[in-house]
Amino acid sequence: MPGEQSNTHSVFIIQNGVARWLPATLRLQESVQNARTQTTGTQTARTQTAGGSGAAEVGPAPLTGPGSPAGPGPSPGLQPPHQALLFHRGGCSFGAAAIWQYESLKSRVQNYFDELQANWLEKLRPQKQGDLRKEINEWWNSLTEGQKTVAGIIFANILVFLAWPLVPPPIMLRYFTSNPASSSLCLPMLLSTFSHMSLFHLAANMYVLWSFSSSAVSMLGREQFLAVYLSAAVTSSFSSYLWKTATGRCVPSVGASGAIMAVLALVCTKMPEAKLAIIFLPMFTFTAANALKAIVVMDTAGLLLRWRFFDHAAHLGGALFGIWYILFGHELIWKNREPLVKLWHDLRTQSGGRPGGPGGAV
Template sequence: MAWRGRVVRWVKEDFITPANRRRGFVLVQQQRCGFRKAAKKVEPKMEAEPVELVQKRSGTPAIEPPTPSQPERSLGRMVKPLVFTVGFTGCSFGMAAIWQYESLKSRVQSYFDEAQADWLDKMRQRKHGDIRKQINQWWNSLSEGQRSVTGIIAANALVFCCWRIPSLQRSMVKYFTSNPASNALCWPMLLSTFSHYSFFHMAANMYVLWSFSSSAVSMLGKEQFVAVYLSAGVISSFASYMCKTLTGRLGPSLGASGAIMTVLAAVCTKIPEAKLAIVFLPMYTFTAGNALKAIVALDAAGLIMGWRFFDHAAHLGGALFGIWYIFYGHEMIWKNREPLVKLWHNFRTRGPGTGGNGSL
């Protein structure tokens, strides 16, 4: 092994000069530096004109940057909601007239059956602690108006629970919010009036509806009241559609406020001298007429100023519909239902040749 060390020393001393050592040292350092960090290649930037020339030579079409899609604001989209509003309103009052006819007919036919049922109930042994009987007693203690809005309140509560199901979020946004920029335009006008995402929003609306239900139903009757309420929901949604389309402030809305404003406006217009009070301030009372004027003025100011906290267009549309219905709508729509009722009566009795005389 000693001779091998001498050979290596001899080669280094005779063949590797100091200059070569320096060159070798520099070469190794450059290689290490090049291995550690590669030099960045600066690619020349092509101007817009050369790119276009290259695209023309290659025959490929120029690619334009995508533009964000803007919601359609054309008033032509409002034709379909307008037809739906008119048609649904007519169907609501038509079904209410038929419902009233059937209610009166069944009431007359079941008079003796109810009397017999009451007699059997007295003869039957009473059960203490019967939950069903307690529910019946509570139901009978309610006024006709409160019983009429119980179904509406239950529907709102059901929709509120559906908002809490994550798998239904997409469908809820599509069908239970009214938005003029959405693909679904018609049915959300109705379904959104039963939709509340906030519990406080739903509780406040349902409290007002419960409070004014007795006066509204005693004034209109339960059949006419339901027709007015459902029609008011669609009409207020259409008013919101029109305002959003004209102003360009597109966005979703939901809630029963528009329909409830119709009920409130109808009661305050019919009974303007009625005394009202705030829930938390019962000592401060005011007339229903003044309350209606203040609400209409507030919504009008919100509509003009562009406030976005409430859907003031829907509120104002519902209030104006309630006022119009008390002054003109009742005479024009409800009092002219007799031809439809006669037509339904003839259909039910199947004409004079099959046992019915074809008259009321």
């Protein structure tokens, strides 16, 4: 059968030359993802555009001076600290995603044969009616790859939300709010994008992320998607730093909407004719391209008119990053990951030293 020949060929190549097999597999995986993207171009994603879905500003006053929970920091109006710039330019998420994809491709081959061996045992075991574990597994297996990917992000956001009333406020304000006047600058650029102080804010952001997850992951794959999401989170926080420092209004912000805006922007840019709708007004539909234009115009107006309800700089930074990545970043960054993957494979092979062991052949 053709399927059996394909499996045998894959195992042979892995055992005799992973370095040559892997790049071809990565390119094949990308072509499959592109084909999936073309077939999902007409699907409808419903999104929440109510006011609570934006990155919220926590308070009207900067956290500076004696007794400030965030501690003393640079005065407003100074240029953004170099530490934040270096943290933003690190690019570690894409390198980690490339290595993660390499490890996933190797483990999938081994898991395939492990599952074949275990399937007959599963068939012999009697099925229990009403088994909670079985129902959870069926629900999980019914999810798309994108929904499974963002489930961990949503869970992390919920944990941080629950931590606000439990953890001392100075710790939460220092590490889980984005503020260029804080004594901690780098970690909050990422951690603040998992932080929400309002249940409505959390629910709205997570609904939008869940709605666009299937389309985004079908385009990028789960590893690249997570790299883009985390990079967009840091980029949106850095954009907020720049604007707050330039305007001298250094107030803390929280929310995942900057990173989510990047996901929305890359999907709308890749599938401009896809139909979207507002959750409370499903009878009114509009194209993804028009939705993206409206969001960018609204956030630009918010910056110029100094609206204070949302962190419009974070929104714009995330949206522009998503547009840039789907148009140029994928070719510049992800398509050039093979040297890093080859280096990682060589390091694993040298450290392993035996077939089937750490770093050895599958």
